[in-house]
Amino acid sequence: MEKLIQKRQLAFNQHCAKYLRYVFNDHFILVLMFLLGFLVVQYTNLVNHFPKGSFLPLGLSILATVVLTFFGKLATYMEAADQVFLLPQETLLQINLKKAAKKSFVLWGSLQVFVTILLAPIFLLSGWALWQFIAYIVFLLILRGLRLHRHLKGFYQGPVLNLEKLIHHEKQRQQGILTFFSLFTTVKGISSTTKPRKYLNPLLGLLTKAKSQNVWLELYARAYLRNGDYFWLSLRLLTISLLLGVIIPNWWGVAMVGLFNYLLLFQLLGLYRVYDYQVMTRLYPVEDDVKLQAFKTLLMKISFGVSLIQLSLMVLDWRFLAILPIMFVLNLVYLPNKLKKFVD
Template sequence: METLIQKRQLEFNQRCAKYLRYVFNDHFILVLMFLLGFLVVQYTNLVNHFPKGSFLPLVFSILVTLAMTFFGKLATYMEAADQVFLLPQETVFQANLQKAAKKSFILWGSLQVFVTLLLAPIFLLSGWALWQFISYIILLLVLRGVRLRRQMKGFYQGSLLNFEKLIRYEKRRQQEILTFFSLFTTVKGISSTTKPRKYLNPLLGLFTKTQNQNVWMGLYARAYLRSGDYFWLSLRLLVISLILGLLMPNWWGVAMIGLFDYLLLFQLLGLYRIYDYQVMTRLYPVGSDAKLQAFKSLLMKISSGLCLIQLSLVVLNWRFLAILPIILVLSLVYLPNKLKKFVD
């Protein structure tokens, strides 16, 4: 049984490794280097010129380290057939679940400690003693252990494992990882979930309101708002860009907003192929160019909405007017060229 679990783990890791070369392409590495360099410079300046009497850096550090407590999931590598063919091996699966919890605690706990140590100067400059900082690290590990313990209890019905819940959990975990890779390339075996989200129906009307009615426009608008995580991804990146603009009302803030707009539009390109496996869409009496035109129109509307919201930062600094040409370059130059290569 241990060999079977290890084989499944190896196969899934090899599958993920195959997609990594599409994630860490030249553009993404360049963006990461730019972002890392910016963070290092800003963090160094903050430590060298630490604002006395300000609790904002300390509060931000505490929120970041506490949020990392919820990062990391158990990897059980269970499959649907296990609840039928391997049910007599339940004791083995219980032992495997314990090992998975230990691995998760060690891996993600180590990452949490590493990030907390990187933020150690902020804690110490804020007046914390060394013993208080060490106690805080121990508290974070205890909170992670409590969270893992509660999560494991949820997989049991009395003293027996709830195989159905475990299998659904593992499938959802793997689908989340594959969904991330699908933002960069075509991923086999991925299944997207669709939710009605009636509260977004007013936005659906805005997206589909065009002079020339296009069936693909309605399909892409519904996929953006209801399928997967595209809409919430846009919302998260928009909020982050606005926060960075508020914290840095200067050219650095403009550059960071432009960077997050680029990341968002780049990841939305994966929405173009969301209906490739829907056979019925090939029966529509419309030309293939209508599909591409509708997708371009959707991206233009999304980028226009981002631009209007982000331009509100002009009240802080006139430099944020530069967001408009950045959006125009991304929408009128970058996206058409990228889409041409993407479709070909």
Template sequence: MKRIFHERRQAFLASCLKYSRYVLNDHFVLVLLVLLGFLSLQYRQLLENFPQPVWPVYLLLLAVSILLFFAGSAATYLEEPDQHFLLTKEGEILELIQQAIRRQFVLWGLVQSLGQLLFLPLYLKLGLPVWGFGLYLLVLTAGKYSLIQAKWSSYTKNGIFQWGLAIDRERKRQQSILQFFALFTRVKGITSSVKRRSYLDGLLKMVAKRSEKTWDYLYLRAFLRSGDFWGLTIRLFTLSLVALLTIDLAWLAVGLVLLFDYLLLFQLLALYGVYDYQYLNYLYPIEQTRRTKGFLRVLRGILYSVLGIQSILALFLLEEKMYLGILILGGFILNQFYLAIKAKKLID
């Protein structure tokens, strides 16, 4: 059993390492360095000009503590067939899960401690002594251990191991990691979910019910009901708005917004193949060229809608209107020219 799960762990870590080179490319590393320098400068200014009243600092530390406290989950590497083929080895499986839980406590306990140490100057500014910070860190560590044990106890009910629950949690853990890598490149092994959002059905009525608009309707419907594309768009769009609202440096805020728009465009290109599994679409009495045109119309509609809201917000937030022009021009180049180039390569 140890060898089987060790091979699974090594295979998953190898795939993550393979995808990480697409994440840590030259451009993204450069953006991260700039962002790190900006955050360091803001942190220093915060310490030198401590706000009065101090309740925003308390809220910041509370939010950080909550995020670090609940972060992390045990990597069990259980798979769907295990509940049938490894049922006779349940005792060994439970021992391996206990080892995974101990690794989780060590890893995420260390992450929590290091994360809190980054904010030690703020705690000291608030008047907390070093021994008080150490005691607070000890309480958080003990609380995290109790939380991890509580999660482990939920795997068993009336002395019976809940295979389905443990497998589902491991699947969600791996999917969350793969979905992060999917922001930067194509990733194998991601499962998608479909959910009808009735409150968005009105948008489908905007597409004329004509044969030349068939693919427009299908792609818009897939976008609105897909758990991946819709959720990804909302997350990246929200991050772009947060960048505009929270970053004072106009050039950095606009640069991050354009970066998020680029990531959104890159990921939405996968929408083109969402119906490839359905071979009946090749029987439609519609030229395949209309599929490409419908795909580009839907994608540009989404991207220009996002750009429009960002531009309206930037109009009120950016003092230097030159950067508003850069945002609009950069978005236009991405949506009009870069999208056409990438779509042609994808379809060819």
């Protein structure tokens, strides 16, 4: 059983490794270096000029470390056929599940401890004693252990493993990883799910509003709101950019908002190929240029909506007015050039 799991783990890791060169391309590495340098400079300034009596740095540090507790899923590498062929090996499957929980605890727990130690100056400068900080790390590990224990119990139906639920969990975990890679390139083995999300219907009307009916604009708008994680990805990046704008109301904040707008448009490029495997779309009596133009229109509408929300940051600092020219450059210069290479 252990050899079988190791073989599947190696095969999946090799499958994922092929896409790393697309993820860590020149643009993404440049963005990461810029972001890392920015964070280092800001963190150093915060430690050297720590605001006395302010609870915000400590509160954000506690929030970040607690949120990390909910990161990390069990990697069991179960497959659909196991529900039949490995049913007699349930005892070994239970042992494998416990080993997966231990590996998850060690890997993600180590990352959580590492991040918490990086934030140690904030805790200590806020008045915490060393023993309190160590006790907090232990508390976080206990919290992670309780979460894993509860997760494990969810895979059991009485004393028996619920193999259907276990297999579904592993499929979701792997699809989540492959979905991330699909934002950068075409990925084999990925399956997307479509959800109605009726509460987003008002947004659908805004995104598809045009002078003349465009079938591709309709399709892309529906895919953006209902297919995969594109809409929630936009919402997460928008939220992060707004938080950074509130925390850093100066030119650095404007730069960070612009950076996250670039990341948003870059990630949404993968939406262009969402219908590549739909044979029926090739039967439409529509030119390819119409498809490309519809995609550009959708991205411009999303950019316009994001910019309007981000302009609310002008209440804090007039410099955030620079968001408009940044978005114009991204839409009129970056997108056409990137899409030309992307489509070719």
